[in-house]
Amino acid sequence: MWTAAAALLLSLAPHQDGKLAISNLRATYGVSGIVRETSKVSPGDVLYLCFDITGVKLTEEGNATYSLTTEIKNGAGETQFKHAGKPVTVKALLGGDRITAYTTVDVGSKQKAGEYTVFISVNDKSATASTKASFNLGEPEFALVHVLTALDAERKGIAATFTVGQTAHLSGQIVGFKRNDVGAPDIKVELAILDDRGNPTNKTPITGSIDSKSQVPSGAVALPVQVPVGLNRPGKFTAVIKVTDRVTGKTSGLKLPLIVSEGK
Incomplete structure (x- = not known):
């Protein structure tokens, strides 16, 4: 089953074009997380698409009201899912005319493999802006999915960069x-x-293991994994995560950039 969610975040730096538009569309690991370099998605994964809305019209109180619509079509152009969000009001505390927004696509585990396109549109009652992004859904396989980099074990504080002294919690399923x-x-x-x-x-x-000692429920189809990384010095690092199914010998994994700056 496809599911989707969309939201508007706070205003960022000023943009002076004046026309409602969507820019800087990127796939990320979590909301405003590390940029996802591949368009391949495995069943059971969650695709995060972040973008900027420019040309925002604010009220005197600094409020902006918009609605987001997300539609997913397969390679034949057939609609597989559509979600029209209700109007959402956000306060642009930093002024300007730019807002960061995102939509998420929960792929599910039983979707047909193939090429899909996510169509995103933003409406503020006076104008509409749209964009799209494609992804390739693979066949069911042994894979590490729903990867996030966070500042906490609960995965609520998603981060793309870090500061010395923090702990980067690398997690997935x-x-x-x-x-x-x-x-x-x-x-x-x-x-x-x-x-x-x-x-x-x-x-x-x-290294770590998930085995008979882990007491995994018999009906579990996804296994959570999380590794905390203490960040003791600044620099540009790469986290290489690898998981191996010792029953079949299959492997999966990915590389994540870890940018750590000196705290000031």
């Missing part, structure tokens, strides 16, 4: 795994951090 003869998953989780030259910051990666 493992889907498409198999169970062993005793009905338990047997998965190895590895995390390596590379510096800006591609060299490991530690000789051995952080």
Whole structure:
């Protein structure tokens, strides 16, 4: 089943064009999170699309009211899902005429593989702006999905960059795994951090397991995984996450940039 949600965030820096428009569309890991470099999506994943709305008209109180519509079509142009959001009012505390917004697409686990396009439109009663983004939905497979980088274990404070002294909580969900003869998953989780030259910051990666000792419920189809990374120095790093299904030998993973600045 497709599901979607959309929202408006706070105003950012001024933009002087004057016409309602959508710009800076990007796929991210979480709302305003690290930019997602691939258009491939696995079943069970969540696709976050963030963008800016420019040409915003504000009231004297600094309020802006808009509605967002998200529509998903398959490669044949057939509508698979459509969600017309109710008008939302936000206060542009920084002034200007630019607002950050996002929509999310919960792919689900039973959608047909193929190319899909997400159509996004914004309406403020006097004008409409629209944009679109395509993604490729793969076949069901062993994969690490719904990846987020957050400042807290509850994954509420999504972050794209960090400061020395903070902890980056790298998390996701493992889907498409198999169970062993005793009905338990047997998965190895590895995390390596590379510096800006591609060299490991530690000789051995952080490792963990999800197995019979984890007491995974028999009906579970997604396994949560989270690794906290203490940020003790500034720099540009890369987090390399790898998960291995030891029942089938299949692997999945990804690389995430970790930009850490000095606190001032």
